[in-house]
Amino acid sequence: MQANNALNYDYSVAKCFTYATILFGIIGMLIGVVIAYQLAFPELNYLAGEYGTYSRLRPLHTSGVIFGFLLSGIFATWYYVGQRVLKVSMAESPFLMILGRVHFWLYMILMIIAVVTLFLGIGTSKEYAELEWPLDIAVVVVWVIWGLSIFGLIGIRREKTLYISMWYYIATFLGVAMLYLFNNMEVPTYFVSGYGKWYHSVSMYAGTNDAMVQWWYGHNAVAFVFTVPIIAMIYYFLPKESGQPVFSYKLSLLSFWGLMFVYLWAGGHHLLYSTVPDWVQTMGSIFSIILILPSWGSAINMLLTMKGQWGQLKSNPLVKFMVLASTFYMLSTLEGPIQAIKSVNALAHFTDWIPGHVHDGTLGWVGFMTMAALFHMAPRMYKRELYSKKLMESQFWIQTTGIVMYFSSMWIAGITQGMMWRATDQYGNLAYSFIDTVTVLIPYYALRATGGLLYLIGFFMFTYNMYKTMTASKAIASEPQNASPMAA
Amino acid sequence: MDMETIRELQAYGYIFFTIFLAVILYSYLYHLYRSEKSGERNFEKYADMALRDDVTDAPIEPMSPLNKAKD
Ligand code: HEM
Ligand SMILES: [Fe+2]
Secondary structure (H helix, E strand, O other), rough: OOOOOOOOOHHHHHHHHHHHHHHHHHHHHHHHHHHHHHHOOOOHHHHOHHHHHHHHHHHHHHHHHHHHHHHHHHHHHHHHHHHHHHHHHHOOOOOHHHHHHEEEEEEEEEEEHHHHHHHHOHHHHOOOOOOOOHHHHHHHHHHHHHHHHHHHHHHOEEOOOHHHHHHHHHHHHHHHHHHHHHHHHHHHHHHHHHOOOOOOOEEEOOOHHHHHHHHHHHHHHHHHHHHHHHHHHHHHHHHHHHOOOOHHHHHHHHHHHHHHHHOOOOOOHHHOOOOOOOOHHHHHHHHHOOHHHHHHHHHHHHHHOOOOOOOHHOOOOHHHHHHHHHHHHHHHHHHHHHHHHHHHHHOOOOHHHHHHHHHHHHHHHHHHHHHHHHHHHHHHOEEOOOOHHHHHHHHHHHHHHHHHHHHHHHHHOOOOOOHHHHHHHOOOOOOOHHHHHHHHHHHHHHHHHHHHHHHHHHHHHHHHHHHHHOOOEEOOOOOOOOOOOEEE | OHHHHHHHHHHHHHHHHHHHHHHHHHHHHHHHHHHHHOOOOOOOHHHHHHHHHOOOOOOEEEOOOOOOOOO
């Protein structure tokens, strides 16, 4: 462990996960665009037999972007940021190097089996938790390996204090471990009763209890997969790229504990007006409103970090991606609490406003931050400057336009839908039948799908830019301190 | 127990819990600022961990003098 001149950070595992992020990003988003067009043009459901139907593809889209694209992005940035803020190289520990590789390959094998089984229609029917029990066990193994990786690296660190990003990565690890275990408690039917195939299972919980556990999981998956690790990323990459220390480190600590505590109680907002106890619903509503505070605490901390440095928005597209990401974070964490108010939810629930909200967060916050992180890492990992700033600028505007088309169409569609469902004539009869709402919404579905297509095109531009950076860009002599070098 | 008592207990529980949490939150804030004022710790310097993160940079707070990276 004696430091010498040759000691460098080892990015081989981070690179592997970078490729996986790009691969699953393309697969997941492509399927997303397909199912979006299917909603607008139903004939598209019949292109590939049972394998091309909306119902088969939808879990592939969600699992693909969440557990493929985003999770790989989290792992890629972890294997990059972890070493740097702990000031220790993975190369110093052969054990951690092997562990990192095993982590990557087991994860890839698992993901491939997951994709195949979902295409075959094998799943538990629990949203965002579709994998059957043998795969759930494999997920646990992969997760434990990641944990060993995290705590192994922490064990050999030189920096005594853990940087705030580390807190968030650790919280991601612990949070998901807890959620996944409890929500996926399932009974393998074949072994218990002889019914079904050997890989089939049913949830251990029934009825309302199942719904509560499921949304405790679903809601906190948003917390610990869509929010916490992305905050880990932005707390490292925005200061590093802009050369500005975090505006207030104390605020980052306070927001951390605030977020950890408040998030866990807000899950009831997914089950308003359902059969769960009334107090659970009210608690979910109230904690959702309180949740604005820690969420905006982090987001404002990031914006204030750029205080006096707004010129960088013009000169550096990476800063632009990250600032827009935190702005979309603020938007979705304001929109969410509004939808969690009972009377608003009575209108919004089951409508397209919900996917509208989802994609403010996922496309604007999660997607932008993940791509910006990989862009920042590329010159350092491949020792080449970023291939094209121009391409990056156009990508930014194309994707931003895509997101705006996505949420504006879904806001209008959702509120229209909600209003039509509840409209009555003077005798109290429903004014519209279900199909009336469907016909009205078709143009908005086409708009949304096109917004998604723009985002996908932007993702291909990102992929091309990354590929060229890895293979053809100008080599750089020394690692850039802050702003990532890029060719015009 | 009748419904009314339950409701009453819930209300007491709710108010105490709220006060308890608010106290914890403000104590944490107080703790952060007090330990900075008394010179015990300087939280803001930790922000530099993201900026000075070369493997050869001196740690902001080294683990122990032994495995301190040399510069
Ligand atoms: C303060 C923060 C937030 C609150 C209070 C909140 C609240 C809500 C509410 C009330 C719903 C709709 C439930 C329904 O009627 O079906 C919802 C859905 C959802 N939100 Fe959020 N949200 C927040 C932030 C976010 C962020 C930042 C993301 C993503 C990055 C996100 C992702 C989702 C997803 C994926 C769903 C859909 C769940 C489903 O029905 O499948 N939320 N949220
Ligand atoms: Fe939620």
